[in-house]
Amino acid sequence: MKIAPILFAVAMLAGSAQAADLTVAVRGPDGKPIPDAVVTVYPNGQPTKGPIKFDWPYRVAQQNIQFTPFVLIVPAGAEVSFPNLDKVRHHVYSFSAGNKFELKLYGHEESRKVRLPAVGVAAIGCNIHDQMVGFIKVVDTAYAAKSDANGVAVIHDLPDGPVVAKVWHPYLRAPKNEKTLAVAAVRGAARETATIELRPGGR
């Protein structure tokens, strides 16, 4: 419901295409930086038309019985590789709607590729190792970034104008683990702070 006036405002500001960086500092309620939070910005509230390409590899490695990275952002339809760097075998799966897949046991130095067509989240796990959890955020906007160890996510070359910005984290205590940021428009470089609350225990 609240989206409608925002979209209207974005539409009013369309046209002026000045590019700037949006830096979002993701903090917990205690002020500590939260890494692995995904900030997505929709200029004018619209998804990006045309192919999207991020400058990081679409790859989730299995190393030390962990998914690396923990959170990966890919555009919809991207093909993600799952190289196994461990000496043990893994059985990677995702039950997430639209991005369901299952990579049955594969060994060391083997790599599998999976195309993730649906915008959303693919929660990935290993059927052998319960502690292995990873998330692939499948986006339909080119303006997405993941917060680093300092909790800072920088979105480059964001055109001025009204935006819809959201922050997502796998454990964010909110419906769909996503929260819309308070920023309504971007004019030049901007800094925003997103304060989010995570579920304890990483669920």
Place this chain on the structure above:
Amino acid sequence: MFRRLQTKLTVLYAGLFALALSLVAVSVYLTIANNAQQQVRRELTATGTVFDSVWALRTQRLRDGADLLARDFGFRAAVATRDAPTVESAVTNLRQRMGLDLAFLVGVDGDVVGVDPAKVDIDKLWSALDHEERAQGVFIVDGAPYQLISAPVMSPNLTGWIVFGARLDDREMTALERLSAIRLDAQVFDRRGETWVTTDKTADTGALGAVVATAMRQATAEPARLRTATGDSLVLVKRLMTLDGQTPAALVLRYPMALALAPYQPLMAAVIIAGLIGAALVVAASWALSRDIARPITALEAAARRLRHGEAAHVDVRSSDEIGRLSDSFNLMAAEIREREVRITELALRDAETGLPNHLAMEREIEARMARLAPGQQVVVAALGLDRFTVLRSAIGYALFTQLVREIGARIQVLDPEAVVGRLTTSTLCVISRLTALTDEVVPVVERALVDLAAPVRLGNELVDVHMSNGLAAAEAGSLDAPRLIEQAMIALDQARACGRKVAIFDPVAYGDPAGNLSLMSEMLQGVATGALFLHHQPKLDLRTGAITGVEALVRWNHPARGLLRPDLFVGMAEETGHIRALTDCVIDRAILDQRALRDLGHDLTISINISGRLIDDAEFADRAIEKIAASGARFCFEITETAVIGNPDVALGVLAKLNAAGIPVSIDDYGSGLSSLAYLKQINADELKIDKAFVLSLENDAKDALLVKSTIDLAHSLGLKVTAEGVESREALAMLQMMGCDLAQGYHIAKPMALEALVAFLGEQRLAETSAPAKARRRAR
């Protein structure tokens, strides 16, 4: 409090035993109750611990199952892909396989699969599950408490929770109860608002709920005590972890004390029964023991009472203890007392000298016989007196005299074996004969018996003559008491002696009424005043002149009730009672009047008056009599007995001298009947001597008496005394006396004592005769 020693001892022993027993029983009960409580507490605590383990085990089992399911790839896939039918079938499958009461899935989005959403407070459940990973605890599902455990379904992120539940129902509680060593009662309470409720409702759930509330508030881990109408119980409240932390629940383990005490009930019953048996034994034993103690004492008490009443008292106690010795001593004492009593009685009833029954014994015998008498029968008592016993006793000595009395008693016994013989006085024996009536026919019988009795008695080498007189008296039962009957017999004896007979029956007329002696005297004094006493005069004949020269005045009493009384009925009594002076005064007064009357008729007579020996030494009496006689000009002669002087010779002789000086002649009366006559004749300054009639009566037949009279007359004449002979009853005696030179004669042959009128008439005749010859006078006097 208790009148009987036995009761006292029994109650004391039984009471002490009962007290001791009660203490034992109470301490046993307290120990048992305490032990039982301790045991129940331990057991409850142990059961609580066991319950904890059971709870943990079950939780683990449920959790294991939940975890297993939550990690099942297929299940996770089904959950993640929201394949509800598959999820539900999987949940149901596992529920059935594990025998679970409840199994369902709660999605992260709040969807519930496997349970009716209406039965579960989804919001509360979701927030509980969400609040804590792997939440577990008690949760109310469809109004009943369930133990729920949850496990997250990760695929790989959290997609929901699988929840398993075990209903905490009776079955579950029963299973838990079975685990306990004791039969406790397990219930789950949960709080609804402010009250604690349970599904397993009983009568005291309310009270139990209060205990639970208190325990939960205080968070105690110790069992609490619950007292309700159904009995005591110990209650352990275990806090149960709840799923949401908001609705506390508690497991309540409860154990009734009655159950804890139940195993001890046989012991308690045994103690009580043993106690009762013991008490009964103690009562019986102490009853028996105290009876053994009390019986001799009771016997002693009864014996002492009998002894006090003079009955035979013997206590039969055969024990060697103190009571036995006491009884022996008592018996000995009682026997001695009896013996002494018998001896005393014997002494009291026996004459010490002769061994014969004494006066008292005879009285008792009479009383005993009187009690046995048939109507109309009498008890006949004889008083047997030894005549002249003083003489006899002096002659033979006391010892032989006693022997003599004993011998006579023995003779009576021989004559009449049924008679009871006793000794009344020194010389008098008493015989209670078998006769039941006393008539005049008895007298000759007794006289004959007396002859036998009076046979000479051989005492040592000597034969002793005995003379006896016998007085008889009889009485019907109730008419006389024993002492009076004996007295009458004694009086009869006196009467017999008085009239010179061997045997006499008591003559009540002659004796008068001894009971009225004192009244007789007062009546006599009245008679003195009223003139009921008067004089009879017996003329004295002058043997030389043949004329009547004097009279002897003899007092008579015309008693208003008894008629004319002879002087021997009241004179002796007057002497005894001291009224003789008044009587003699009266006689003197009368004689003065009579003499004056005779003088007026021309008869000048000397009147002889008997003066009692009691008055001879009464100087005052003599003075007054002399004065009276002098004043009236009377001519009297005082007759006194020779023995009268013996009492107080100095005073008596003084009085006699006074009388002489006053010109009153003194006559010695009854001369010859007493002793020491001659010595007194010399001393007494008398004018006349009256020879006792005993000599005069036998004058004609007894030459010795005639000689005695003759010599007495001569003796008197030579001493200057006139001689009067008494008892002249025949013409021959009168003639002999005249020949012997006797001066005066007195007797029935001359004239009987007569009243004044008769005397005047007699004197008139006599005067006419004086003119004729003396012989003629003598004839007329006859």
